[in-house]
Amino acid sequence: xxxxxxxxxxxxxxxxxxxxxxxxxxxxxxxxxxxxxxxxxxxxxxxxxxxxxxxxxxxxxxxxxxxxxxxxxxxxxxxxxxxxxxxxxxxxxxxxxxxxxxxxxxxxxxxx
Amino acid sequence: xxxxxxxxxxxxxxxxxxxxxxxxxxxxxxxxxxxxxxxxxxxxxxxxxxxxxxxxxxxxxxxxxxxxxxxxxxxxxxxxxxxxxxxxxxxxxxxxxxxxxxxxxxxxxxxxxx
Numbered sequence: 470x471x472x473x474x475x476x477x478x479x480x481x482x483x484x485x486x487x488x489x490x491x492x493x494x495x496x497x498x499x500x501x502x503x504x505x506x507x508x509x510x511x512x513x514x515x516x517x518x519x520x521x522x523x524x525x526x527x528x529x530x531x532x533x534x535x536x537x538x539x540x541x542x543x544x545x546x547x548x549x550x551x552x553x554x555x556x557x558x559x560x561x562x563x564x565x566x567x568x569x570x571x572x573x574x575x576x577x578x579x580x581x
Numbered sequence: 582x583x584x585x586x587x588x589x590x591x592x593x594x595x596x597x598x599x600x601x602x603x604x605x606x607x608x609x610x611x612x613x614x615x616x617x618x619x620x621x622x623x624x625x626x627x628x629x630x631x632x633x634x635x636x637x638x639x640x641x642x643x644x645x646x647x648x649x650x651x652x653x654x655x656x657x658x659x660x661x662x663x664x665x666x667x668x669x670x671x672x673x674x675x676x677x678x679x680x681x682x683x684x685x686x687x688x689x690x691x692x693x694x695x
Contacts, residue, residue, distance in 0.1 A: 509687070510687055511585075511674075512626070514681075525682055570683070575624040
């Protein structure tokens with residue numbers, strides 16, 4: 470039990486649509502990161518937020534965006550969905566800027 | 582560029598066998614962290630270990646042990662007397678000292694049969 474909760478667990482969208490994935494972290498976890506894990510691959514870093522500001526981004530286009538809220542929740546938004554966006558999206562959080570990352574169970578997105 | 586290679590895509594063993602999962606990494610940084618995570622079918626990544634680049638001592642935690650060799654850029658993971666509950670995908674990962682960005686390998690699927 471990591472204390473990181475993600476919703477929804479599964480969802481299906483069609484190409485061109487927009488999606489919002491949500492993450493709820495433990496109280497005091499003011500760093501949150503999002504990862505994309507395609508089937509059979511390792512997770513890939515999308516971006517990180519610290520105290521509600523983005524402070525690191527991986528090689529993902531601007532249609533991937535995020536928000537972090539003062540109540541330790543966060544969102545990942547993806548616009549103009551493409552078939553290749555089908556993946557497991559993992560949220561991870563931790564207190565402060567260093568230390569162990571706690572991962573949620575992920576949201577599995579299927580784009581048809 | 583940073584890279585993590587896990588050459589073994591899948592390993593099958595019978596319970597009580599020892600098994601070693603290989604991890605080779607590339608980085609130009611002199612300071613960095615190495616990690617191992619376990620991913621059961623539920624999907625969440627379970628943290629197993631973090632090792633910083635200055636500490637080359639091997640580590641043992643119960644049935645788990647890790648062998649870090651900077652000279653060969655390897656960070657291998659051994660499970661002694663494997664159990665069915667060890668069945669999962671295991672990921673090795675690398676990060677630099679200053680960011681949260683983890684670079685993961687492609688994972689090794691371990692199946693332990695009774």
